Amino acid sequence: MSDTTAERPRSAAQEARIDLSHGSGGRAMRDLVNDVFLSAFANPALAALEDQARIPLADLCVAGDRLAFTTDSYVVDPLFFPGGDIGELAVNGTVNDLAVSGAVPLYLSCGVILEEGFALADLRRIVESMARAAEAAGVQIVTGDTKVVPKGAADKLFIHTSGVGAIPAGVEIAAGRARPGDRILVNGFIGDHGVAILAARGDLALQVPIESDTRPLNGLVRALLDACPQVHCLRDATRGGLATVLNEFAESAGVCMEFEEAAIPVRDEVRGVSEILGLDPLYYANEGVLVAIVPESCADRALAAMRAHPAGAQAASIGEVTAEPAGRVVMRSGFGGGRIVDMLIGEQLPRIC
């Protein structure tokens, strides 16, 4: 963005808002799609303007022997937050859901639900951010849909993305594959996204210099699999945070996930906010954190490969898989005491004193 943009008087276009005609299926909608979406996402599959994207199966077969298919909705509030926005999140989130199966993410869809009155300039900003994120992750947004609902029927803007990718032959990643003796790795600081959103909502009255960690993880997963093709489990720690992912692994595999509190990478700022509010970073949402369960035999190689990748610079080995207590997650404190880390019941609510 050049500085001159800000100095120019606001033109009619900049103040333009979405109205119900933009979702009518008529000319106004086609203009919006052409003007905002097609130009930003520019690719041949989308430009054909059919009701569906057509993808040669041969292209998929080159990349792998199984299709990975995932879907996710994005309703984050606020839409713009330190370190990212809802558009970037909607691309990275779906790319990451594909990537943690070991798949090469290839194609995304983009459904947008707009509230009447939404600023066109904001929509443009979000769509451009999606295009940049798609490019960075090496995926194409090949099909889409736009709906406009009356004021009050939705909160500003929701995005829905689905994605497909191909899983290379030989890659077998599943939550149930964790075995006693395996090592637990995470790729970076936990809690950044959760705290950034909390702070951006403005009801904390705390100034926190933390940015969301939203980023694509497919490159990192590729590097990890190159170093250690036998990765047992992989999941990104989004809603519910690290604690929830570890519980899912423990339950699926019937093993215990045992980790050291001191080994978890958490920024001081995130810990500080958590102390003040009585919240636990283990449960904060992340948008660029994955948890990998790898056999001990290749754990060091896997960790080194993660650290060598920009999305894994802070990677750490936080613990190991044990047999008992089965289905549980245990955190060891520095004192030799341990505690069960359970899934969260409902929202994390702050303590009062």
Add this chain to the structure above:
Amino acid sequence: MKFIDEFRDPAKARALLASIGNLAAQLQRERPLHLMEVCGGHTHSIFRYGIEQVLPRNIEMVHGPGCPVCVLPMGRVDDCVALAEHPNVIFTTFGDAMRVPGSRKSLLQARAEGADVRMVYSPEDALKIARDNPGREVVFFALGFETTMPPTALTVLRAAEEGIENFSVFCNHITIIPTIKAILDSPDIRLDGFLGPGHVSMVIGSAPYEFICRHYRKPLVISGFEPLDILHSVYLLLKQITEGRCEVENQYRRVVPDAGNTAALEAVQRVFELREFFEWRGLGSIDHSGVRLRGAFARFDAEKRFSLPNLKIADPKSCQCGEVLKGAIKPWQCKVFGTACTPKTPLGSLMVSSEGACAAMHNYGRMDLIRARELQKERE
């Protein structure tokens, strides 16, 4: 993180634990030593860091009544819901209180049904909502021990100063001293010492606890909330007990001045007066254990401004919160612990707040639970 990590240093903890072990070995007693931590913040830390597991086996922590959400009777929650369901009311509350079950529903359920319930982080936030919504009645759900009284008092004083007409407080503040006394007077109690509440003491100072040593011959150490604070306080209690002393000691000197906070106490004095009695969940009615707004501030008193159901609702029969609160039984010894009563479906309020002994044990403490059951077996 400065000023926190120092108090979680494992090496120092091991040294303290060794000293605690030495003192505990000198104890010549038939039953384990029962030390009560009064404050819910301590309970939370004890479970979070697994402190009970590393203490010598002849020391048991008893989890006291110091979680304000936990001791709130069901009838008061019903009053909150009634206030929140008032069409023109914006009901503001700390997050903890949202899920506490009333006889019909919780505040969270009332909100789902359309009541305007908003979570705030301080009474000041509630006053701001009142300023921003002059056409609505804003009620703040004031809750907590002496720790949270000063901010409520200052907010009421500010509202009076600014002449704000649409703000009131539903006052459920409670006082710690009469409660400790009630616990000490109850016949089924066998306590050997107290970890005194750190944040309450920051306001009231250390003098109000003197009677515990004088009349009841129990030592008390005012304690901080970090794991080393708690271990250090246990050490100080053991030292008193083995040396035959019985005093009020202040381990949390970095925060608690012996005289308390006189400015805060003054504001509290100006705004609040003692109620003749206040109903506690599980403990029953305790004389002079709650406060209300003074007559001069009646227009800020939600109990005067609105008509409330004000009913006394008995706890579910199967619920043993009272016995747990007094330390007569351990959370896991309750008939419904972990079965009918879980954090997901709390019957009793001790299962709701993260500072409630039952929720803390359920969330963090099943390691302690395994050990507790082993110990029980050994003894039988």
